[in-house]
Amino acid sequence: DMVEAVIDFFHADIQPLTGKHIVVTAGPTHEPIDPVRYIANRSSGTQGFAIAGALASLGAKVTLVAGPVALETPVGVNRIDVETALEMQGAVEAALPADVAVCVAAVADWRADCDHGQKLKKSKGGLPDLKLTENPDILAGLSKHIEKRPTLVVGFAAETENVIDYAAAKRERKGCDIIVANDVSHATGIMGGHENEVHIISDKGVESWPKLSKTEVAVKLALKIAEYLGK
Amino acid sequence: DMVEAVIDFFHADIQPLTGKHIVVTAGPTHEPIDPVRYIANRSSGTQGFAIAGALASLGAKVTLVAGPVALETPVGVNRIDVETALEMQGAVEAALPADVAVCVAAVADWRADCDHGQKLKKSKGGLPDLKLTENPDILAGLSKHIEKRPTLVVGFAAETENVIDYAAAKRERKGCDIIVANDVSHATGIMGGHENEVHIISDKGVESWPKLSKTEVAVKLALKIAEYLGK
Incomplete structure (x- = not known):
């Protein structure tokens, strides 16, 4: 029905994104600590997969x-x-050049800097010797890419407080064009759910969308991307 | 076919575990760091679920x-x-008394000791302030339970090196009756796979089983438990 909604919108099978290459990241990353343990981000991938599908349905x-x-x-x-x-960074880099990048994935900020080959044993103090190293910032890397910066870079910000302020600051810091901000605090039920309530933050300001299904958010965002490229 | 194999073994629908209550733990645990991050253990739950099913099929x-x-x-x-x-500890405790406990779950040794309600922000040094606290030891807690120790406590040991030595030491340390040890190093393909190659370590010494499907391991272990209780 997503494809139908898009076709309905255009009253025909016009595909405004034909000829455009778009890289989308989605889901969590898992960072191994050892063969049996890892650090993960909570992300079902639902929103990112819906966006990838909506962009493909627009050509x-x-x-x-x-x-x-x-x-x-x-x-x-x-x-x-x-x-x-x-x-993920390697796969994104290998996929360039692209006209648009949409970074929906909840990438782990840190990875464990230890020998992943053997099971971590407790140290003398009873706690493991777990050193963390910062992961590459895929969104910032794309936004500041010297040779192959996409025309449009879209990031996501999952926040639990001061959603718009934090997300606007993230947009400046990362150097991306648009940030899609949402409130993932427990009460919203967005994480793992089928609905999403987002704010679109760009150099034009903040546009707040009502609560929609993740499919509807995907279609609206795909149309916004088409509009951006059409200018 | 697991049920059939068991029935075949007994040449009838004799159920040697009828009247026995058995608690089985299975799968990983997820320890939240904040609303979007968690520490996890790798475990598909396949072996533990197969054991639970085999025990139920024996009555x-x-x-x-x-x-x-x-x-x-x-x-x-x-x-x-x-x-x-x-x-998991709370649910196991609430399920007692039990004749047997089979602890197959890959329980996280540590949990993050921080405010899970808000998203963790990077500290000044660029790395998060991630304090770890030791989790309760469910296997040792059952083995040393003062009021409700099950007649038989079975633990699992997933090791990547010195499998039998580490597992035998674990049996002594935890105070359980039987340890089922397996090698989960990457090359074995056991983690997430359908086969398992285990060593049964008890006060009688070490019994090494050939590589079997996880279902076969479950049925053999259920029969061993029935034999133990029948003595």
């Missing part, structure tokens, strides 16, 4: 770089599965 | 305390879903 060639999720690949989308942030 | 009343996994509940099993080690 784009979509490369979806997906962390570990249990989701079907949307029709017409080229999917590359990865596990860690480093693998 | 036991089975309470399966399951961490977050994507598996169907075996026939005849009473399943309680939990996420964290603390929740």
